Amino acid sequence: MSKLRFRVVETAFKKRAAEVPAPAERPSDYFGQNVFNRAKMFKYLPEKAYERITDCIDNGAPLDRETADIVAAGMKKWAIGMGATHYTHWFHPLTEGTAEKHDAFVEHDGKGGMVEEFSGKLLIQQEPDASSFPNGGIRNTFEARGYSAWDPSSPAFIVGDTLCIPTVFIAYTGESLDYKAPLLKALEAVNKAATDVCHYFNPDVKKVYAYLGWEQEYFLVDEGLYAARPDLLLTGRTLMGHESSKNQQLEDHYFGAIPTRVMEFMKELEIESLKLGIPLKTRHNEVAPNQFELAPVFEECNLANDHNLLVMALMRKISRKHGFRVLLHEKPFKGINGSGKHNNWSLGTDTGILLMAPGKTPEENLRFITFIVNVLMAVYRHNGLLKASISSATNAHRLGANEAPPAIISSFLGTQLSKVLEHLEKSEPEDLMLAGKQGMMIDNTDRNRTSPFAFTGNRFEFRAVGSEANCASAMLALNAAVAEQLKTFKTEVDAKIADGKETFAAILEVLRKDIKECKAIHFDGNGYSDEWKAEAARRGLDCETSVPVIFDNYLKESSVRMFESTGVMTRKELEARNEVKWETYTKKIQIEARVLGDLAMNHIIPTATRYQTSLIDNVYKMKDLFPADKASALSSRNLEIIEDIANRTNFIKEKVDEMVEARKVANKIESEREKAIAYHDKIVPMLEAIRYHIDKLELVVDDQIWTLPKYRELLFIR
Ligand code: ADP
Ligand code: MG
Numbered sequence: 001m002s003k004l005r006f007r008v009v010e011t012a013f014k015k016r017a018a019e020v021p022a023p024a025e026r027p028s029d030y031f032g033q034n035v036f037n038r039a040k041m042f043k044y045l046p047e048k049a050y051e052r053i054t055d056c057i058d059n060g061a062p063l064d065r066e067t068a069d070i071v072a073a074g075m076k077k078w079a080i081g082m083g084a085t086h087y088t089h090w091f092h093p094l095t096e097g098t099a100e101k102h103d104a105f106v107e108h109d110g111k112g113g114m115v116e117e118f119s120g121k122l123l124i125q126q127e128p129d130a131s132s133f134p135n136g137g138i139r140n141t142f143e144a145r146g147y148s149a150w151d152p153s154s155p156a157f158i159v160g161d162t163l164c165i166p167t168v169f170i171a172y173t174g175e176s177l178d179y180k181a182p183l184l185k186a187l188e189a190v191n192k193a194a195t196d197v198c199h200y201f202n203p204d205v206k207k208v209y210a211y212l213g214w215e216q217e218y219f220l221v222d223e224g225l226y227a228a229r230p231d232l233l234l235t236g237r238t239l240m241g242h243e244s245s246k247n248q249q250l251e252d253h254y255f256g257a258i259p260t261r262v263m264e265f266m267k268e269l270e271i272e273s274l275k276l277g278i279p280l281k282t283r284h285n286e287v288a289p290n291q292f293e294l295a296p297v298f299e300e301c302n303l304a305n306d307h308n309l310l311v312m313a314l315m316r317k318i319s320r321k322h323g324f325r326v327l328l329h330e331k332p333f334k335g336i337n338g339s340g341k342h343n344n345w346s347l348g349t350d351t352g353i354l355l356m357a358p359g360k361t362p363e364e365n366l367r368f369i370t371f372i373v374n375v376l377m378a379v380y381r382h383n384g385l386l387k388a389s390i391s392s393a394t395n396a397h398r399l400g401a402n403e404a405p406p407a408i409i410s411s412f413l414g415t416q417l418s419k420v421l422e423h424l425e426k427s428e429p430e431d432l433m434l435a436g437k438q439g440m441m442i443d444n445t446d447r448n449r450t451s452p453f454a455f456t457g458n459r460f461e462f463r464a465v466g467s468e469a470n471c472a473s474a475m476l477a478l479n480a481a482v483a484e485q486l487k488t489f490k491t492e493v494d495a496k497i498a499d500g501k502e503t504f505a506a507i508l509e510v511l512r513k514d515i516k517e518c519k520a521i522h523f524d525g526n527g528y529s530d531e532w533k534a535e536a537a538r539r540g541l542d543c544e545t546s547v548p549v550i551f552d553n554y555l556k557e558s559s560v561r562m563f564e565s566t567g568v569m570t571r572k573e574l575e576a577r578n579e580v581k582w583e584t585y586t587k588k589i590q591i592e593a594r595v596l597g598d599l600a601m602n603h604i605i606p607t608a609t610r611y612q613t614s615l616i617d618n619v620y621k622m623k624d625l626f627p628a629d630k631a632s633a634l635s636s637r638n639l640e641i642i643e644d645i646a647n648r649t650n651f652i653k654e655k656v657d658e659m660v661e662a663r664k665v666a667n668k669i670e671s672e673r674e675k676a677i678a679y680h681d682k683i684v685p686m687l688e689a690i691r692y693h694i695d696k697l698e699l700v701v702d703d704q705i706w707t708l709p710k711y712r713e714l715l716f717i718r
Pocket of ligand 2: 215
C-alpha cells in the first residue's frame with residue numbers, strides 16, 4: 001500500500017472514535033422535539049392566533065399581519081428556549097439540495113444594547129441575496145430579485161443553533177425559482193380535481209391529500225479513502241476504477257447484517273431525524289456492497305419532500321462524524337447497482353380513504369378503478385414528461401443499466417388488477433356494475449422489480465426517481481398530470497350525465513374508453529429485455545435516451561397546456577427551467593471531463609510510466625545477467641507489458657487532448673440546449689473511451705505505486 005493510502009486509511013480508523021449519543025428516552029419521547037409543530041403552537045400561541053394559523057395550514061386561509069407577528073413571537077420564544085441564536089428561510093433552489101442564509105435574532109435596542117428580534121414580517125418574507133442561483137434568465141441579476149415566502153404547511157424546525165423556516169423562492173415578477181412553489185400548486189390542483197371526482201362517490205369529502213413515501217438508497221465509503229479519490233470528491237462518482245473481483249455476485253450483502261460502524265451511523269441519523277419529526281422506519285443493506293436504504297412512514301407529499309431533503313443533509317453531516325462519506329449519486333460505481341429513490345405515491349381523502357386501495361363494496365371498487373385508470377391515463381399521456389422529470393446527467397447512468405428501470409416509462413399492474421381492467425374493457429356497460437358487485441381482492445405479492453411505475457397494492461411506486469434528486473421534480477409533474485386527467489374525466493362524465501345517463505353508468509363508459517386508450521402504458525413483462533424496447537417503440541412510448549433531448553418534453557404543447565391549465569407553471573417558467581436543466585447538464589459533464597483529464601494526466605500516465613520504466617530497467621538488467629537469447633526470452637512478458645502501457649498511455653493522452661478541443665468547440669455554442677446535446681453526443685463517449693484504458697492499466701500496474709484507492713478497497717467497509 002502506498003504511503004499516501006496508508007495515511008488516509010489510518011486517519012479513517014482513528015475517526016471511528018465518534019460516539020453515538022445515547023438518548024435516555026424512547027423515540028416517542030423525543031419525536032418532533034426540534035419542530036414547531038401543532039403541540040408547540042398550542043403551547044406558545046394565544047388561542048385565537050392558534051386557530052388562525054391552523055386554519056391557514058389546513059384550509060389555506062390567508063394570514064393577516066397581526067397573526068403573523070404573534071406566531072413569530074411564539075416561534076422566537078420557543079426557538080430561543082431551545083438554544084437557537086439564528087434563523088433562516090430554508091428553500092429549494094433549482095440546484096440539488098437546499099439553501100439557507102442565517103441571520104442572528106439580535107437587533108439594536110436603541111439604548112446601546114441588543115435585543116432578540118423576530119417579527120411577522122421576517123417570518124413571512126425575505127429577500128435573500130441569492131442572485132447567483134440558477135434561474136434560466138427569468139431574473140436578471142441587475143433587475144428584479146427573488147424573495148422567499150413562508151410555507152406554513154411545513155413546520156419550522158431547529159438544526160444546530162438555527163431556526164429554519166420552510167419557504168418558497170419566487171421572482172418579484174411572480175415566477176417560481178424553486179421546486180417547492182410549483183409542487184404546492186400541483187398538490188392544490190390534484191386536491192381540487194380529485195375532490196370533485198370523489199363527490200361522485202361521497203359528497204362529504206372536503207380534501208384530497210397526495211402522499212409520498214420515499215425509499216432513499218445510498219452508499220457509504222470510508223472518509224479517508226474518499227479523500228484520496230478526487231473524482232468522488234468533485235463529481236460524486238468514480239470516473240475510473242476496474243471492477244472488484246468480488247462485488248455483488250454472491251448477493252451476500254442484501255439484507256445481511258449491518259456492519260457495526262454503519263449501524264452506529266444509522267442510529268445517530270435515526271435519532272436526529274426523529275427529533276426533526278421525520279418518521280424513519282426502515283433500514284437495511286441494499287444489493288451492492290456498501291449500499292444501504294432507509295425509508296420513513298409515508299406523509300403528505302410536501303412535508304415528505306421537505307423531510308427527504310432534510311434527511312439527505314443530515315446524512316451528509318452525520319456520516320462524517322463516523323468517518324464516512326455518504327454517496328447520494330445515482331451511479332457512484334460502474335458495474336454494480338446504482339441508487340434510486342422509489343417514490344411511493346397515492347391519494348387519500350380527509351375522510352381517511354386511500355383512493356388507490358380496493359374497497360369492499362361495488363361503489364368503493366368503482367372509485368378504486370376510477371382513480372387507477374385516471375392515473376394510468378395521466379402517465380400514458382405524459383410518459384415522456386414524467387421521464388423528463390426524473391432525468392439528469394447523474395441519473396442517466398442508472399436508467400437502463402443493471403438493476404435500474406429502463407429509460408421508458410411503463411406501468412406494472414399485476415395479474416389481478418390487469419384481469420379486472422380487461423374484464424371491464426370487454427364487458428357490456430350493463431354487466432359492469434355486476435362485475436363490481438363481486439367485490440375485489442387485489443394483492444401486492446406480485447412484485448415486478450423492473451417496472452418504473454408499479455402498482456403495489458394501495459399505491460404506485462415511481463421507481464425511476466434518482467437517489468440524489470429532489471422528489472418534487474417528479475411529484476409535481478405526476479400530481480399535475482393526474483389533476484389534468486381527473487378534470488378531463490369529470491368533464492366527460494358530466495357530459496354523459498347531462499345527456500341523461502345514470503352517474504355510475506356514465507363513469508363506467510368513460511373508464512371503458514380510457515382503459516382502451518391507455519393500454520400502451522401497461523406492461524407487466526421484463527422491462528430490462530431488448531424485446532421490450534422494440535415493443536415500447538411500436539406502442540409509441542417515449543424511448544429517447546439522450547437526457548438533453550428528453551428535456552424537450554417539458555416544452556411539448558401537451559405539457560405546456562397541462563401545466564398552464566392546472567396553474568402549476570407557465571410557458572415562461574417552463575422555458576426558463578429548461579435553460580437551467582440544460583446548463584446544469586453541461587456543467588456536470590464539463591466537470592467530469594476536466595477531472596478525468598487531470599487525473600489521467602497527473603495520476604494515471606505518470607504512474608503507469610513509472611512502472612513501465614521499472615520494467616524497462618529490468619529488461620536491460622536481464623541482458624547483463626543472461627546471454628542475449630535467454631534474456632530476451634525471459635523478458636518477453638515484460639516487453640509485452642511495456643508496449644501495452646505505451647499504447648494505452650498514448651491513446652489516453654490523445655483522447656484527453658481531443659476532449660479538450662471538443663469542449664472548446666461545444667463551449668462556443670450559444671444555445672444551452674445545443675451545447676448540452678454536444679456534451680452528450682461528443683464528450684460523454686470520450687469519458688467512456690478514456691476510462692476503458694485507465695481501467696486496463698489499473699490491472700497491470702504495480703499495486704504498490706497505484707495512487708488511487710481501488711474498488712476492492714472503497715467497497716468493503718471493515
Ligand atoms: P418496499 O417493500 O417497496 O420496500 P415498504 O413497505 O417498505 O415497501 O414501503 C415503502 C414506502 O411506501 C414507505 O415509506 C411506506 O410508508 C410507503 N407507503 C406505504 N403505503 C403507502 C401509500 N398508500 N401511499 C404512499 N406511500 C405509502
Ligand atoms: Mg419499494
